[in-house]
Amino acid sequence: MTLDVELKHLIANQWVGESGARTTPVHEPTTGTKIDDGPVASAALVDQAAQAAVEAFATWGRTTPQQRGEYLLALADTLASNSERFAQLESRNVGKPIAYAREEMPLLTDLLRYYAGVARVTEGGTAGEYTPGSTSMVRREPIGPIGLITPWNYPVLELVYKVAPALAAGDTIVLKPSELTPCSSVLFAELAAAILPAGVLNIVLGDAETGQAIVDNPALRMISLTGDVSTGKKVAAAASAGLKRVALELGGKAPVLVFDDTDTDATACELAAAGMANSGQDCTAACRVIVHEHIYDAFLAAYVAAIEALKVGPASDSATQVGPLVSRKQRDRAAGFVERAKAAGATVRTGGTVPDVPGFYYPPTVVTDVEQHAEIIQNEVFGPVVTVQKAPDDDRMLALANDVPYGLSASIWTKDLGRTLRFTRALNFGTVWVNQHLTVLAEMPFGGFGASGYGKELSTRSLDDYSRIKHVMIRA
Numbered sequence: 001m002t003l004d005v006e007l008k009h010l011i012a013n014q015w016v017g018e019s020g021a022r023t024t025p026v027h028e029p030t031t032g033t034k035i036d037d038g039p040v041a042s043a044a045l046v047d048q049a050a051q052a053a054v055e056a057f058a059t060w061g062r063t064t065p066q067q068r069g070e071y072l073l074a075l076a077d078t079l080a081s082n083s084e085r086f087a088q089l090e091s092r093n094v095g096k097p098i099a100y101a102r103e104e105m106p107l108l109t110d111l112l113r114y115y116a117g118v119a120r121v122t123e124g125g126t127a128g129e130y131t132p133g134s135t136s137m138v139r140r141e142p143i144g145p146i147g148l149i150t151p152w153n154y155p156v157l158e159l160v161y162k163v164a165p166a167l168a169a170g171d172t173i174v175l176k177p178s179e180l181t182p183c184s185s186v187l188f189a190e191l192a193a194a195i196l197p198a199g200v201l202n203i204v205l206g207d208a209e210t211g212q213a214i215v216d217n218p219a220l221r222m223i224s225l226t227g228d229v230s231t232g233k234k235v236a237a238a239a240s241a242g243l244k245r246v247a248l249e250l251g252g253k254a255p256v257l258v259f260d261d262t263d264t265d266a267t268a269c270e271l272a273a274a275g276m277a278n279s280g281q282d283c284t285a286a287c288r289v290i291v292h293e294h295i296y297d298a299f300l301a302a303y304v305a306a307i308e309a310l311k312v313g314p315a316s317d318s319a320t321q322v323g324p325l326v327s328r329k330q331r332d333r334a335a336g337f338v339e340r341a342k343a344a345g346a347t348v349r350t351g352g353t354v355p356d357v358p359g360f361y362y363p364p365t366v367v368t369d370v371e372q373h374a375e376i377i378q379n380e381v382f383g384p385v386v387t388v389q390k391a392p393d394d395d396r397m398l399a400l401a402n403d404v405p406y407g408l409s410a411s412i413w414t415k416d417l418g419r420t421l422r423f424t425r426a427l428n429f430g431t432v433w434v435n436q437h438l439t440v441l442a443e444m445p446f447g448g449f450g451a452s453g454y455g456k457e458l459s460t461r462s463l464d465d466y467s468r469i470k471h472v473m474i475r476a
Contacts, residue, residue: 003035003036003089003092003183004085004088004089004183004187005089005183005186005187005190006186007026007036007037007038007039007182007183007186007205008039008186008205009039009041009045009049009202009203009204009205010186010189010190010193010201010202010203011045011048011049011052011199011202011204012052012055012056012198012199012202013193013196013197013198013199014198016045016048017039018039018041018042018045021039021040021041021042022039022040023037023038023039023040024037024038024040024179024206024207025037025038026038026093026179026180026181026182026183027180027327027360028092028093028095029094029095029315029323029324029325029326029327029359029360030092030095030314030315030316030323030324030359031358031359032328032358032359032360035092035093036183038179038182038205038206039205039206040179040205040206040207040209040210041176041204041205041206041210041213042210042213043209043213043216043217045204046174046204046210046213046214046217047213047217047219049174049202049204050145050147050174050202050214050217050219050220051219052198052199052202053145053146053172053173053174053199053200053202053219053220054144054145054172054219055199056172056197056198056199056200057142057144057145057171057172057199059197060170060172060197060199060200061142061144061170061171061172063170065119065120065122065168066119066120068116068119068167068168068170069116069117069119069120069168070116071167071195071196072112072113072115072116072119072164072167072168073112073113073116074195075112075191075192075195075196076108076109076110076112076113076116077109078191078194078195079105079108079109079112079188079191080105080109082187082191083102083105083106083108083109084102085187086101086105086108086156086184086187086188087101087102087104087105088101089183089184089187090104090155090156090181090183090184091315091316091323092183092315092316093155093181093182093183093184094152094153094154094155094181094278094315094326095279095315095323095324095325095326095359095360096278096315096323097313097315097317097318097320097321097322097323098315098316098317098318098320099318099319099320099321100277100278101315104154104156104157107157107440107442108156108157108160110442111160111161111164111442111458112160112164114164114442114443115164115165115167115168115442116168118165118168118460118463119167119168119169121460122140122168122169122460122463122467123140125137125138133475133476134473134474134475134476135473135474135476136471136472136473136474137471137472137474138469138470138471138472139469139470139471139472140169140463140467140468140469140470141170141467141468141469141470142169142170142171142466142467142468143169143171143221143222143245143466143467143468144171144172144221144222145171145172145173145174145219145220145221146166146171146172146173146174146220146221146222146223146224146466147173147174147175147176147214147215147217147220147222147223147224148162148163148166148173148174148175148176148223148224148225149175149176149211149214149223149224149225149226149227149235150162150175150176150177150178150185150226151178151226151227152177152178152180152181152326153181153278153281153282153283153326153382154278154282155177155178155181155182155183155184155185156184156185156187156188158226159175159177159184159185159188160188161226161457161458162175162224162226162457163175163188163201165457165462165463165465165466166224166466167196167200167201168463168466169463169466169467170467171222171466171467172199172200172201172202173200173201173202174202174203174204174214174217174220175201175202175203175204176203176204176205176206176210176211176214177203177205179205179206179207180326180327181326182205185203186203186205188203189201189203208231211231211235212234212238215235215238215239215244216238216241216242218242220244221244221245222244222245222246222247222465222466223235223239223244223245223246223247224246224247224248224249224455224465224466225246225247225248225249226249226250227248227250228250228251228380229250229251229380229405229451231250232248232250232453235248236248245465246455247453247454247455247456247457247465248453248454248455249283249446249447249448249452249453249455249457250283250406250408250448250451250452250453251283251380251382251406251408251451251452252283252284252285252380252406252408252409252448252452253287253288253377253378253379253380253404253405253406253408254284254285254286254287254288254408254409254410254411254429254437255288255289255290255400255401255402255404255410255411255427255429256271256274256275256286256288256289256290256410256411256412256413256437257290257397257398257401257410257411257412257413257414257423258271258289258290258291258292258295258299258413259292259394259397259412259413259414259416259419260292260294260295261414261415261416262295262413262414262415262435264295264298264299264302265302267299267413268299268302268303268305268306269302269306270436270437271286271289271303271306271413271437272303272306272307272309272310272364273310273321274286274411274437274438275287275289275307275364275384275386276307276310276321276322276364276384276386277438279322279323279324279325279362279383279384280334280364280381280382280383280384280385280386281325281326281330281382281383282438283380283382283408283409283452284408284409284431284437284438285438286386286411286437286438287381287385287386287387288377288386288387288389288401288404289303289386289387289388289389290388290389290390290391290397290400290401291388291389291390291391292390292391292392292393292397293390293391293392296390299388300349300368300388303366303388304349304350304366307350307351307364307366307386308350308364310322310364312361312363312364314359322364322384324359324360324361324362325360325361325362325383325384326360327360328360330360330382330383331354331360331361331362331383333381333382333383334362334365334381334382334383334384334385335354335362337375337376337379337381337383337385338351338352338365338367338376338385340375340376341367341370341374341375341376344370344371344374345369346367346368346369346370346374346376347367347368347369348365348366348367349366349367349368349388350363350364350365350366351363351364351365351366351384351385352365352367362383362384362385363384364384364386365384365385365386366386366387366388367385367386367387367388368387368388368389370387370389372389372400372403377389377404378404378405380406394419394422394423398423398426398427401427402426402427402428405450405451406448406450406451406452407428407429407430407448407449407450407451407452408429408430408431408447408448408449408452409429409430409431409432409433409448410427410429410431410432410433411432411433411434411435411436411437412424412427412432412433412434412435413434413435414434414435420434428449428450429448429449430445430446430447430448430449430452431446431448440458441458441459442458442459443458443459444458444459445457445458445459445461445462446458446459
């Protein structure tokens with residue numbers, strides 16, 4: 001079956017190719033077969049895209065908030081009318097179960113419509129007289145042409161997370177999706193080219209070399225990356241040479257604290273789904289479960305049963321709950337973590353063996369009896385692998401939760417309001433959910449601490465990354 005899109009670069013609303021360019025293979029995770037080759041943009045082509053963004057900014061940067069809001073609303077409408085195309089591409093190229101891919105689509109359109117409104121209510125600061133004879137005011141202005149680099153696990157969702165606030169702020173964009181999953185981003189480019197002025201949104205395909213060219217390009221004034229910690233460090237170091245602003249949404253190792261007053265069976269079912277969402281390829285996945293010892297045995301039994309009840313299957317099957325991983329490399333990475341944990345004395349309660357089937361499958365896996373500083377606790381697996389730990393009291397549960405380098409998200413499961421208030425304050429994570437996990441809202445900020453990066457996506461606070469503040473002082 002052929003793809004719904006042709007993998008090309010979009011620059012100034014024109015499809016562009018390069019003679020003799022390198023390519024990277026694009027696979028279908030369900031079968032493991034190659035479905036296309038994606039071109040790798042050279043530094044020269046990235047510069048062409050950057051110059052298109054520079055030219056477009058001269059006009060786009062002066063548009064009114066109402067005008068930008070109307071463009072965002074038009075994008076929302078066209079995404080809504082093409083939602084099944086997006087869902088099918090995401091399912092086929094990422095390996096995401098089609099039911100989950102379809103569930104993402106309303107969030108995309110809601111985000112675009114939200115930022116259409118944000119564009120119109122965002123303001124600088126109230127004018128005032130702070131010294132005799134002068135009036136001061138604060139202006140919020142777009143940064144200018146910027147570079148966006150998106151990940152492979154949620155290609156179009158992460159694209160909208162970045163593109164919507166950037167457009168609302170008045171920036172122009174050069175965007176690179178992951179070379180593993182470029183398909184839905186190319187579809188977005190196709191639809192956007194019929195709506196946005198030329199050069200406002202440019203998309204170049206490629207691998208790490210293309211990403212490096214974006215970071216290094218002097219015309220791009222800010223870089224926003226969603227990726228792993230290693231890549232984030234390289235981007236931050238490279239961007240520092242030009243003193244560029246950088247926003248980094250990096251990895252996570254979400255602790256899930258299950259207290260002894262929770263509904264064991266119901267919590268186990270919810271956490272099984274939250275741990276295996278997108279085959280665990282989610283920086284907020286409920287992958288590190290910490291259980292009070294009073295209910296540990298009962299919870300573990302219920303949790304393993306809930307994990308084993310999840311339907312593993314092809315991404316195209318509407319009944320599938322856990323699909324394949326995105327690539328053979330990612331599957332082997334997950335398997336390697338489990339094998340090394342077993343060798344160190346951990347117990348695999350379910351899963352843990354690569355199946356002998358086509359595609360990049362790895363079974364939902366639960367690991368116990370793991371030491372706190374083991375790599376499977378401290379590092380992001382990014383696969384369908386969850387650890388379950390036992391703790392004797394609240395203090396130990398908190399200590400285990402905070403004892404990782406990441407600080408993206410966490411959840412606590414309790415009926416005790418006092419405990420809820422204490423733990424939401426004490427947990428060193430950018431998002432803390434209570435009696436739920438994975439919920440994201442357009443109106444609320446998303447971003448982490450520590451090795452999870454800095455900057456915020458979603459909400460009005462994301463505009464702080466995509467705009468600059470200017471003080472204007474007028475002597476009357």
